[in-house]
Amino acid sequence: MPDTYRVDVDTTYLRFNPNSPKFYNEITAEIPAFAEYDEQKGPMRIRIFAWIVCLYDPLTPLRREVKDMYKRKVYAGNICGITIHKQTGKYREWVEDMFIGKDKTVNNLIVKFISSFASPEYTQLIAHVVMQETILNKIISGSATKDNQIMFDNSTDKIKSLTNIIYGTGERDEIIEARRALYKQVAYDLSDMRPESVARAFMDGGIPDGWNPYEEGHIPGDIHFVGDDPKIAEHDEE
Numbered sequence: 001m002p003d004t005y006r007v008d009v010d011t012t013y014l015r016f017n018p019n020s021p022k023f024y025n026e027i028t029a030e031i032p033a034f035a036e037y038d039e040q041k042g043p044m045r046i047r048i049f050a051w052i053v054c055l056y057d058p059l060t061p062l063r064r065e066v067k068d069m070y071k072r073k074v075y076a077g078n079i080c081g082i083t084i085h086k087q088t089g090k091y092r093e094w095v096e097d098m099f100i101g102k103d104k105t106v107n108n109l110i111v112k113f114i115s116s117f118a119s120p121e122y123t124q125l126i127a128h129v130v131m132q133e134t135i136l137n138k139i140i141s142g143s144a145t146k147d148n149q150i151m152f153d154n155s156t157d158k159i160k161s162l163t164n165i166i167y168g169t170g171e172r173d174e175i176i177e178a179r180r181a182l183y184k185q186v187a188y189d190l191s192d193m194r195p196e197s198v199a200r201a202f203m204d205g206g207i208p209d210g211w212n213p214y215e216e217g218h219i220p221g222d223i224h225f226v227g228d229d230p231k232i233a234e235h236d237e238e
Contacts, residue, residue: 006019007019007050007054007079007080008079009054009060009061009062009079010061013059014053014054014057014059014060015053015057015059015117016030016053016057018049018050018053018054018080023046023049023050024046024049027049027053030116031112031113031116033108033109033112034049034109034112034113037049037105037109044082047080047081047082048080048082048098048106048109049109050080051076051077051080051082051098052106052109052110052113053113054076054079054080055072055073055076055110055168056110056113056114056167056168058117058119060168062075062076063168069167069168070099072168073099074099077095077099082095082098107180114166114167119166121162121165121166122162122166124158124162125159125162125163125166128155128158128159128162129159131151131155132152132155132156132159135148135149135151135152135155136152139152
């Protein structure tokens with residue numbers, strides 16, 4: 001991105017500032033997927049990154065200023081230098097694909113960017129996907145109750161609602177390819193919490209950052225069974 005090029009948007013509260021000369025280095029350092037983006041777009045790559053930031057940062061002013069998601073995509077494209085071809089008056093095919101959610105690589109970058117914020121909505125989304133998986137297993141095995149079915153339906157609605165909040169789409173559903181990328185990332189995040197992943201982490205060098213709920217230096221007490229407590233034992237004999 002040339003030094004004279006600037007994104008015309010208030011970047012005060014954005015996590016990454018597209019107008020900063022350090023923008024590319026900062027976003028690729030914190031989110032490796034951006035560093036791996038090797039599409040043959042030349043200098044347009046930086047503008048694509050700026051477009052993602054201006055659209056999907058939770059504190060982007062565009063969420064307030066442009067309510068409709070697709071108008072917002074076009075507007076963000078204009079301010080980031082992703083515009084229609086001057087001669088044809090149309091968008092290039094790769095730009096159209098990106099705007100309507102058909103570019104799987106860009107969808108993946110969007111999801112990586114969104115999930116990097118670890119927002120409460122994203123955490124809720126993971127929880128509801130886990131809940132659905134558990135209930136679905138019961139439905140398949142024939143052991144589901146009426147309450148399970150109600151929970152499944154409610155969870156489905158909640159997943160749709162949370163997806164709209166995360167993408168900033170309001171009441172409109174996001175493009176299916178973007179949805180697939182989002183849930184693929186959810187599944188990936190969940191894989192880090194599976195028992196085999198935890199066991200592997202211990203074997204590879206201990207508890208990863210963020211997994212230990214205790215303060216540094218915490219020493220657990222001796223292991224004992226609840227029944228060893230005299231008061232509880234006395235209660236049980238009564």
